[in-house]
Amino acid sequence: MLISELDADQLSDDQMSKLLFGGIHDDGQKGDCIFVAGSSKAVLYxxxxxxxxxxxxxxxxMLFSGGVKWDGSLLTEAEALKREAIASGIPEDDILVEDKSLHTVENVLASLLIxxxxxxxxxxxxxxxVTTSYHMRRLHLSxxxxxxxWIEYTLCPAEDVYTAKDNWFMTDIGRKRVHAECAKLIKYVQIGALRDMEIDI
Incomplete structure (x- = not known):
């Protein structure tokens, strides 16, 4: 079924899992760059x-993308990721920063120039x-x-506490996040902001 044909409010737990997590895996291949989308908890997860x-x-x-400043921070998402990456031993010369974008599509658009x-x-x-697993479908489609x-993608999902493939349905916060993500994804495909795709649900 096409994503554009779905209604987030009518999806079962199994269907939401397939929409967000189905077919998302790391194929183990090397690439030119590691692309990391920022978020409020990106440094952590x-x-x-x-x-x-x-x-x-x-x-x-490694390219860090994100221009939002969370919780009164003086650093953008990308700048915070860069600082912690250097602290983790990543050479500064190997780090690229895109610090203007405010959402997922802008992460991609603003990174084109970088x-x-x-x-x-x-x-x-x-x-x-690299992004959290429940966000990967939207970032990949973006x-x-x-x-x-001509560019191919190796999907390397990171897990947070509440919205992993095998536990999102166990807590209210996990359910809320997954439902909201399904609704966003469907909406953006329906309005033409993201390409449509077949989902086996």
Missing amino acids: RLPKAVKLYQQGRAGK LNREFPLYKMHRILV LQTYMPD
């Missing part, structure tokens, strides 16, 4: 995954994508919609 991928030699560059200046884009083949179509 997404950064360790990205650092591990870098340390494994999966990519030689990536083009570094690589450039026509030489890129594969990006390792990349597929707005990035050049």
Whole structure:
């Protein structure tokens, strides 16, 4: 079934799981860059995954994307991620920063220029994508919609406490997040902001 044909309020738990988590996995391949989308908790949950991928030699560059400043912080999401990455031993020369974007599609759009200046884009083949698992479908579709179509993606989901594939339905906060994410995803596909795709539900 196409995402555009779905109604978030009519989906069962199993269908919501398939919509957000189905077919999301890391294929183990190397890439040109590790792309990390910022969030209020990205340093806690997404950064360790990205650092591990870098340390494994999966990519030689890391791009942190996000311009929001959370909880009165003086640092944007991307700047906070960079600071903690350096503290974790990542060389500053291997870190790229995009600190203007305010949401997922802007993460992708604003990163185009950063990536083009570094690589450039026509030489890129594969990006390792890091975000929390329940957000991965939307970020992946955003990349597929707005990035050049010759670039491939290796999906490397990070897990937070409440919204992992195997536990989101166990708590109210997990349920609320997953339902809200399903609703956003469906809405953005229906209005044409993201490309449509078939989901086996």
